Amino acid sequence: MVRVKDPAVRSLLIDRAAQLLAARQPVTLRSLVAGTGVSTMAVYTYFDGMDGLWSAVRQEGFTRLEARLAAVAPSADPVRDLAALGAAYLSNAMAGPDLYRVMFDAAFELEDAAAADGTLHHLVRGVERAAAAGRLRDDVDPLELATQSWTVGHGLASLVATGPLPRQALAHGVPLLTALFTGAGDDPGRCRRSVERGWRPLTSGRRSASCGTAPADVPPG
Numbered sequence: 368m369v370r371v372k373d374p375a376v377r378s379l380l381i382d383r384a385a386q387l388l389a390a391r392q393p394v395t396l397r398s399l400v401a402g403t404g405v406s407t408m409a410v411y412t413y414f415d416g417m418d419g420l421w422s423a424v425r426q427e428g429f430t431r432l433e434a435r436l437a438a439v440a441p442s443a444d445p446v447r448d449l450a451a452l453g454a455a456y457l458s459n460a461m462a463g464p465d466l467y468r469v470m471f472d473a474a475f476e477l478e479d480a481a482a483a484d485g486t487l488h489h490l491v492r493g494v495e496r497a498a499a500a501g502r503l504r505d506d507v508d509p510l511e512l513a514t515q516s517w518t519v520g521h522g523l524a525s526l527v528a529t530g531p532l533p534r535q536a537l538a539h540g541v542p543l544l545t546a547l548f549t550g551a552g553d554d555p556g557r558c559r560r561s562v563e564r565g566w567r568p569l570t571s572g573r574r575s576a577s578c579g580t581a582p583a584d585v586p587p588g
Contacts, residue, residue: 372412372413376405376409376413377413377414377423378427379403379405380399380400380403380405380409380410380413380414380420381420381423381424381427381466382463382465382466383399383400383403384399384420384421384424384469385424385428385463385465385466385468385469386465387399388424388465388468388469388472389464389465389468389469389529394417396410396417399420421475421476422475422476422477422478423478424466424469424475425469425470425472425475425476425477426477426478426479426482426483427466428463428466428467428469428470429470429477429482429483429486430482431459431463431466432456432459432470432486433482433485433486433489435455435456435458435459436452436455436456436459436486436489437489438455439451439452439455439489441496444561444564445493445496445497445499445500445502446497446502446548446553446557446558446561446562446565447561447562447564447565448493448496448497448565449490449493449494449497449516449544449548449562449565450540450541450544450561450562450563450564450565450566451564451565451566451568452489452490452493452516452565453516453519453520453540453544453565453566454540454565454566454567454568454569456517456520456521456524457520457523457524457527457528457537457540457569458568458569460524460527460528460529461524461527461528461534464528464529467524467528467529468529471521487513487514487517488513490513490514490516490517491509491510491513492509493513494507494509494512494513494516495509497548497553502548502552502553502557502558503548503551503552503553504551504552507551507552512547512551515547516544516547519540519543519544519547520540523536523537523539523540537569537570538570540566540569541559541562541563541566541570544562544566545558545559545562548562
C-alpha cells in the first residue's frame with residue numbers, strides 16, 4: 368500500500384532546515400528530525416535526500432511569497448496597490464525570517480527558478496497599471512521601477528526581519544516609496560497618501576493578511 372504524503376510533514380522539515388541554517392547549526396538527517404517525531408526516512412520520502420531538501424527549502428520561500436503577493440487585491444488606486452505589494456513582501460519576511468534568509472542564498476539551487484521570478488512580476492504588473500492610469504510617466508521602465516521597489520522592501524526586510532532594527536523602522540518604507548514613485552512621475556501629495564494607505568496594515572500592527580484587502584474606491588488627491 369502506497370503511503371499518502373502529508374504536506375504538513377514536508378512543511379515541518381522545510382521550516383526546521385531553515386531554522387538550523389539561520390542559526391548556523393549543522394544540518395544532518397538526525398538534527399533535522401530531532402524533536403519533531405518524524406523519522407530520518409521522511410527526508411527521502413519527501414525530498415529524495417538532502418540535496419532535494421536544500422532546493423525545496425529555498426523554493427518554499429518564494430512559493431509562500433508568491434501566495435502573499437497574489438492575495439493583494441487590486442483597488443482603484445494602483446499606487447496604493449504597489450505600496451501594498453511592498454507591505455505584503457515585508458509581512459512575508461516578518462512571518463518567516465528563517466526561511467527568508469535562505470531564499471536569497473544562491474548556494475542552493477531553486478527547483479523552479481521561473482516560478483521564483485514570478486514574484487517580481489507582481490510588481491511589474493503593478494507598475495504597468497499605475498502607468499496606464501496616468502500616475503507614472505509613459506517612459507517609465509516597469510521592470511526597472513519594480514526592481515527598485517523590490518530593493519526598498521528587501522533592504523527593510525534585511526534590517527528588520529533578519530537584522531538589527533526594530534519593527535518601527537518599517538515606517539521608513541513610506542517616504543522611500545513616495546520618493547521613488549514621485550520620481551517616476553506621480554504627484555507628491557497624492558503619492559504620499561496612496562503609499563500610506565498601502566503601507567498602513569504593516570505599520571499599524573494588524574494581521575499581515577490584511578495586506579491583501581483592497582480599500583473602497585480611493586478618490587484622487
